[in-house]
Amino acid sequence: MKSKNHISYHHGSLKDALIQTSLEMIESDGLKNITLRKLTKKLGTSRSAVYRHYDSKxxxxxxxxxxxxxxxxxxxxxxxxxxxxxxxxxYNMGKVYISFAIDNPNLYRTIFGHELMKEREESCDINDADGDTGFHILVAVIEEGHEKNIIKKEDPILQATVIWSMIHGISNLLIDGHIHIQDNIDALNELSFKTLINGIKN
Amino acid sequence: MKSKNHISYHHGSLKDALIQTSLEMIESDGLKNITLRKLTKKLGTSRSAVYRHYDSKxxxxxxxxxxxxxxxxxxxxxxxxxxxxxxxxxYNMGKVYISFAIDNPNLYRTIFGHELMKEREESCDINDADGDTGFHILVAVIEEGHEKNIIKKEDPILQATVIWSMIHGISNLLIDGHIHIQDNIDALNELSFKTLINGIKN
DNA sequence: TTAAGAATGTTGACAATGTTAACATATTTA
DNA sequence: TAAATATGTTAACATTGTCAACATTCTTAA
Known part of the structure; x- marks a missing residue:
């Protein structure tokens, strides 16, 4: 028998839509408030449809x-x-990075804080020699600084890690409310950058 | 009628025991795997006993x-x-801090990463002028460095925040597996400290 | 001391959730 | 076009947090 509405029986791009809608829901309500029923309701499908594309929540x-x-x-x-x-x-990278965290606090907290990501082996990994993740390009920029005699010649991967750690730490502390003097974000940006640069530049 | 075992009908210190056992369960299995039933089973009480001490999970x-x-x-x-x-x-504080995170990764992730802690107003808060949290003492140590002319005279709270950010960032990246060259932890400690110190010392 | 009341613990029930099995519909392929 | 595959639906289930009603222990005031 024909469905009442066979045109929409198949969603068409449910796999991607699940990701996009989840991203939106995380940012607006936090990961904890995502349920498969709420999620699929927004997409007009049933809860179990998820399992055709992902083995589990x-x-x-x-x-x-x-x-x-x-x-x-x-x-x-x-x-x-x-x-x-x-x-x-x-300097600009640091500002953009921290702005991203401030603009998407729930998303930032989720991607870095989730227990499922404990043994993440993918991008941003220091062990991967090649690749074109943000981290790899950060290393390349530092190496460019070495060649131009702007940055102290030490292990560029360690230097990149130090920079990333500072920026990541600031982002976390800001969005978790441990630092909540919004006025002083600029001052914090300046001092952290100055500190990093004094530490690494020639 | 008498209980079959009236000696243990009242646990005696359930309120504290719930905290301690939860801490252990978080560290061994992660926050996601704590259920009130598992938790109370370990303590020999029923699930609902929790609600005599805490309004909700x-x-x-x-x-x-x-x-x-x-x-x-x-x-x-x-x-x-x-x-x-x-x-x-x-320097020692940084090492101890990072060691704590490495030794208690699930706990560290939970206390800093939990959504419930978004608007945390308690300790470690820059806005509180007085108090004796670790952060306050960090500020005091920096001020001591000012008086002894060891550390550049800038806003000590900002300086403390920069230091904390670096250490917190390293801790997070380490336990989340973004840095997993265990051999290089010492080198990372050294470089990050050198960077911080070059940035703030006189 | 003892009776009342407070504190603490138990049991049974409920709605919400992730998951699976059995079935239905659409799309692709041979 | 028929078979095979992909995608979606519905019904049911176990688990979970929560609450109401009841039981036991502890505390306190007379």
Missing amino acids: DILIKAVIQAGFEKLDTNIKSTLLEGDDVLKRL | DILIKAVIQAGFEKLDTNIKSTLLEGDDVLKRL
């Missing part, structure tokens, strides 16, 4: 987190590649 | 997180107060 969430990482990574990369001045590019 | 978890913070804070404080050399104390 956890695996869906992993994919959502991966998409969140790529969103952040895209921002970082374009900033790191924009302009000539090495130090300026590092 | 969320509120219990908040108390557990608070206890986790205090555990970390205790470590930090004692390290910051040990010895004379200001820079050495800062």
